[in-house]
Amino acid sequence: MKGELIFVALVVLFAASFFYTMSMHPDSEFGGADGEAEGVIAEINPSYEPWIGNLGFEPPSGEIESLLFALQAAIGAVVIGYFFGYYRGKGQSD
Amino acid sequence: MHISEGFLPGPWWWIWFAISIPVIFFGMYRMNKLISERRELLPLLAVAGAFIFVLSSLKLPSVTGSCSHPTGTGMAAILFGPAITAVLGTIVLLYQALFLAHGGFTTLGANVASMGIIGPVVAYVIYKAGMKANINFYVVVFLATAFADWATYVVTSIQLALAFPAEAGGAMASFQLFAGIFAMTQVPLAIMEGALTALVFKYIVQVKSDALVELKVITSETAEKLRGVVA
Numbered sequence: 001m002k003g004e005l006i007f008v009a010l011v012v013l014f015a016a017s018f019f020y021t022m023s024m025h026p027d028s029e030f031g032g033a034d035g036e037a038e039g040v041i042a043e044i045n046p047s048y049e050p051w052i053g054n055l056g057f058e059p060p061s062g063e064i065e066s067l068l069f070a071l072q073a074a075i076g077a078v079v080i081g082y083f084f085g086y087y088r089g090k091g092q093s094d
Numbered sequence: 095m096h097i098s099e100g101f102l103p104g105p106w107w108w109i110w111f112a113i114s115i116p117v118i119f120f121g122m123y124r125m126n127k128l129i130s131e132r133r134e135l136l137p138l139l140a141v142a143g144a145f146i147f148v149l150s151s152l153k154l155p156s157v158t159g160s161c162s163h164p165t166g167t168g169m170a171a172i173l174f175g176p177a178i179t180a181v182l183g184t185i186v187l188l189y190q191a192l193f194l195a196h197g198g199f200t201t202l203g204a205n206v207a208s209m210g211i212i213g214p215v216v217a218y219v220i221y222k223a224g225m226k227a228n229i230n231f232y233v234v235v236f237l238a239t240a241f242a243d244w245a246t247y248v249v250t251s252i253q254l255a256l257a258f259p260a261e262a263g264g265a266m267a268s269f270q271l272f273a274g275i276f277a278m279t280q281v282p283l284a285i286m287e288g289a290l291t292a293l294v295f296k297y298i299v300q301v302k303s304d305a306l307v308e309l310k311v312i313t314s315e316t317a318e319k320l321r322g323v324v325a
Contacts, residue, residue, distance in 0.1 A: 003232065003296045010289045014282060018155045028159030033279045034096050034196075036160055037254060040271045041101065044258045050100025055199050056192040068193050069151045076147030083137040087301040 095165070095208055095250040095276065096190065099198025106257040111203030117211050118184055121177035128178065138298075138305050142170035143182040145294065149287060150186055150209075156279040164287035165246050168239025169294065171214035172221045173309055183210025208249035217242035231312065231320060232292045240288030247276040 021028060041048055059065035102110070129136055149166030156162060170179040187205050190196040197205045217238040224234030255269035298306060303317040312320070 003293050007289050007293045010286060014154075014286055017157050017282060021155070021157050021159055025159050030155045030159060030161050032153065033156075033158075033160045033162040033275050034098065036275045037250075037272055038098065038101065040268070040275065041254065041258050044260050044268055044271070048103075048258070050098065051103060052100040052198075052200055054099050054195045056195060058195040059193075065194060069153075072151040072189065072194075073148050076144035076151070079140050079144035080148070083141050084297060084301060086137065091301055 095162075095205065095247050096187075096197035097201040097204050097250065097253065099191075099195075099200055101198075102201050102204055102253070102257050106253070107200045107203060109203075110201075110207045110253065114180070114184075114203045114206040114211060117177060117180045118206065121179070121181040124175070124177045125181055128174070132308065135305055135309070138173065138302065138309075139178075142173050142179075143185065145169050145291075146182055146186050147189075149290075150190070154283055154286070156282050158275070158279045160275070160279050162247070162276070162279045162283055164283050165209050165213055165243050166287065166291075167209055167214045167246070168217040168235075168242035168287065169291045171217040171242060172235065172238060172295075173306075173311060176211060176214035176218050179214040180206060180210040183214070204250075204253050208246045208253065212249045213242040213246035216245040225312070231316060232295065235295050236288040236292040238288075239291040240284040243284040243287045244277065244280050247280040248273060251276045 059068060125139070128139070146166035146169075149164040151163070153161045153163045165183075167179050167183050170182050184202070184206050187197055187202060187209065191198050191202060220241055221234055221238040224237060225231070251269055251272035254272045255265045258268050259265040260267040260271070299317065299320045303312075303321055306312050307314045307317050
């Protein structure tokens with residue numbers, strides 16, 4: 001139980017830090033750090049243009065993008081849950 | 095940590111490919127060997143890959159007021175070593191470049207180097223050193239995976255700083271700018287990843303400690319001890 005308790009305490013702390021940041025800096029956008037780095041590139045070298053555009057499929061909206069991210073997480077979670085269950089069940093029947 | 099398509103000018107994008115590609119091929123060789131010799135470990139390999147899938151899809155808010163995501167690669171690095179982890183990381187980065195317009199194909203080499211290679215190497219080195227120093231297993235897992243996560247973002251900052259040196263102060267000055275975003279944002283996320291990975295390792299010890307011994311992650315004495323604590 002000790003491990004779980006430490007983890008839950010950290011999750012609570014993490015959530016608290018999020019709400020603290022939100023209340024202290026209400027104008028925070030919580031955008032991606034990747035995008036902010038691109039802003040820094042524009043500051044350092046204003047004339048830089050990406051020399052090649054996006055080559056893969058570009059999600060047409062934020063909704064489609066979150067769908068694909070959710071799919072990514074779901075696929076991973078299914079695999080993890082399946083094999084942990086498999087190992088646990090196998091361990092009990094041995 | 096994803097550097098977007100076209101955001102690394104030559105020669106940097108192919109320099110990072112030159113570093114990553116040999117490691118990926120070595121990792122594929124190691125992975126093939128592992129799968130053919132120890133087929134029973136395949137599920138654990140799938141779990142390690144799936145862990146990267148889940149964690150790298152979670153964009154979490156941070157104290158800097160921006161969002162970033164953990165990497166999940168530390169767990170695979172501890173279990174299977176950095177080379178195999180590089181292959182798993184490449185699969186995830188390809189998925190995101192192909193379907194999510196996250197990262198890119200020209201920047202894949204650089205992104206694999208940070209998330210798939212250097213981060214995992216940091217995890218592996220800290221893990222081995224920590225276990226040698228006889229520190230508690232879960233504490234070592236926490237430290238190794240948290241620092242691997244954080245190191246990934248430091249490497250991304252270095253990659254961007256090298257490609258975009260500031261006019262005044264050069265690459266060092268731009269490193270401070272990029273690290274100010276990536277390394278700062280990542281601190282709470284890295285702590286969370288370390289704690290989560292330590293917790294997952296507790297469950298692996300519970301259900302499949304013999305696999306950890308077989309992979310030489312822990313000795314059978316350590317496994318006995320850890321299982322004794324659990325039970």
